[in-house]
Amino acid sequence: MTTASETVQLKPTDFASDQEVRWCPGCGDYAIIKAIQKTLAELGVKREDTVFVSGIGCAARFPYYMSTYGFHSIHGRAPAFATGIKLANPELDVWVVTGDGDGLSIGGNHTLHVLRRNVNVQICLFNNEIYGLTKGQYSPTSRKGTTSPSSPKGSLEQPLSACSFALGVGARFVARSIDTMQKHLIGVLKRAHEHHGASFTEIFQNCIVFNDKVFADFTDRAIASDRQVHVEHGKPLLFGKDLDKGIRVKPGSLKLEVVTVGENGVSVDDLFVHDETDRGLAQLLVAMEPPDFPVALGVIYCDPAPAYEDQVESRLDAACCGDLNDLLRSGRTWRVDGD
């Protein structure tokens, strides 16, 4: 039973609803929901002030499994519902849970506009590069050549980079993490929550049934440290098992290159120092892909701007609300007298 007023510190399990979770055994979503519940507990938020909004898809079942307020809406439109909720009550803490099909295909337009407007919501896009709930068709983030029921000879389409899209449409916070990296994910989500304005977090999520190990080329334990660079503001871009590899700008170009510290006269001072307020750098970082580059993870871009709903509120009359009798009598009126 929920208590009327929550002054006590809630545990992660206090954020779980009593509903049976119906994701496939081994689905990456289990790890993500645990991380989010832990994030909420560590942030000390109140259940009654928290709203999870989703569209359609595997990820979109998320709100049913949370003990907060939640709205499982229609395919692709969660950002529009979330915007309406914030316009009704800007005090609410609103999270949008979406997937690569929901958020980048049918709902691409709304993802674009919620980011462009900078509505203060946390958008978590679970990217598994496949349509799961409709049984395995290729998605807009599927790699070219993905064989699936709707692409038996391999998909023909160029995949979309979620973070590149987000940066391109004007997002002020873009981050990345991986379902199984709980500590990292929680750190990123806390930053996303702290950010005032729309935050966009792409979470690589393994679909064990239809697209298993699609991210293995950078998540496999054996190679992960050589294929991931964890970015931190103000720190050089170092990675590798022995932290001896780095990213720098290739001399004489605007391209990045991987170098080894200590070889060919390269020192740590030559490496790129991460500046999370630099949108141009962020675009270069999110474009890095294996095998030539490591995948950039962490808070890639964070440069706050005024949130949409704050600007809306500032336009509303502080002395709300005006007298409607006066409104109806504004402009030209005339009186008809009785006899």
Add this chain to the structure above:
Amino acid sequence: MSATSPDGNGADDSRSSVAASSRSGLRRREIRDEIVIRFAGDSGDGIQLTGTQFAMESALAGADIATFPDYPAEIRAPAGTTYGVSAFQVHFGSVDIRTSGDELDVLVAFNPAALKVNLADLRIGGMVFADESSFTDRNLKKADYETNPLEDDTLAPYQLVKLDITRLVEEAVKDFGISSKDARRSRNLWALGLMLWMYGRKRAATIEWLKDKFGKKPDIMNANIAALNAGHAFGETAEMPSGVVGYTVAAADVEPGLYRTVTGTEAAAWGLLVGVRAAGIGRIVFGSYPITPASPLLHSMAQLADYGVVTFQAEDEIAAICSAIGGSYGGALGVTSSSGAGVALKGEALGLAVATELPLIVVNAQRAGPSTGMPTKAEQADLLQALHGRHGDAPLVVIAAATPGDSFDVAIEAVRLATKYMTPVMLLSDAYLMSAAEPWAIPDLDELPAFPVKFRTDPEGYHPFLRDPDTLARPWAVPGTPGLEHRLGGLERDYDTGDISYDAENHARMTEARAAKIAGIADDIPLQKPELGPESATLAVVGWGSTYGPIYQAVTKAREEGYHVAHIHLRYLSPFPRNLGELLKSYDRILVPEMNHGQLVSVLRDRYLIQGEAFTKVKGQPFKIADIYEAIRTRLG
């Protein structure tokens, strides 16, 4: 203002008409009960504001009025073409005015195309005022006239007044140092001045309006005022052809009270706001996407930020309704507006609003369809879409406005039903109602009933689909309320817990419950009464929406001539009033005039197994009184 200001200010207005009427014989004024006048010209000629000001001055003089703005979809169609003609019709009188008028008494044509397009609506013997200087070879050709209609016998059946308005305006404004192009732009005001003289109207409100609009451009303002006054003086002093006289149209006999003019757009915006206050809800979240002819409502709502209206111009029709639903979930009242094509895009989200049982208002300003159709022209062809145009069994409330002023009351009723029954309400208006204006008795809001919403706050025994036994409405529990955390969604939910349920029996039960909730609203709306005539007669003419005016007037006329006919007007289309079937069956025949291909009539046949007869008009234009009167006469012989 400078000493050279030609300001004719209000002081001498009454003098002019008194003086005119007091002259002997020559300048006499004739009495008329009602007049229909139409201003027509290029879409850049300022026709809409000319008509609006004429209507305003008529209303201020106490006449009853109805207006009909009719404009092309193109913003600036090529000048002089027939498809670029913009028109504004004003019907005014000392009698009860309920339509914009069947036939024109007066046509003011600013160019050949305007004459060509509108002449067919002028009654035989009616007056044409034409700006002869614009009847050039080039313009005649654009309007497809082989010879000049001002010179041949085209206008023989009418009373033609040729005026070189262009020259007269240039003469009037020559002291203001404005270009001849700007001078030409004042032609509309010169003509307005002349028409105001002809019907003994004042100019004060128009002058005030010009000062307000052009205050920052004194030359333009003064030139416009000079043109207005010159047109007026021309009628007063001049050289009008013989037989052209001024008219007196007395004030209408209307209920005492404070009046203003309203369009259907303004009335709907204010009604929504008044309704939300009556419901005790803090704000409206108005999510909309621009579409003709619904955009003016978006503009009107955007003006109301100081009254607790949050206007959200969404990225598309779908986001518009979804933001409104999100707004209602968040504790505001969500409202969205569009026209039929946009409402089609909202269909999936409407299904979600029905499933989650959240209050929502969808205003549909219907236009001629399908597809883009005729975006600025009125039709009533979205009735079946409103009633049935969704996936699944998804009942909701459908109500329709009858007149511009009625849009206010219908909007309040939409708020009442949406919040009391936790349901989407479709409010049907149309292109004509949205832009048409009429005098409106301003209500005292303190006397309107309140219907405060009771938001759920008590966690004891709560679940999100716990239904009120009387209304079958579920509780409205708003995020931020401790202890009422719940999840809503499109998946079917259990009747007894609100949790997801795929149970077969439960789905049947929930489908029944959703239908019963809407059907039960029939007990909370007035029983249907005939608008005119007895509860049993030879013929009932049944209508809904903006056909109200022409049906009312046609039935009135037929009844005066002894025909046994009644007028039934439906405000509530879903659910229907409890007694509607019984009432309809008390008439020998049912005639249903509609601006569609026969939609209401098919619903009535289906629902009540009655023999209704369709009488349809799908021309993007309102019915004429004569259309319906003839239909009545031929059926009753």
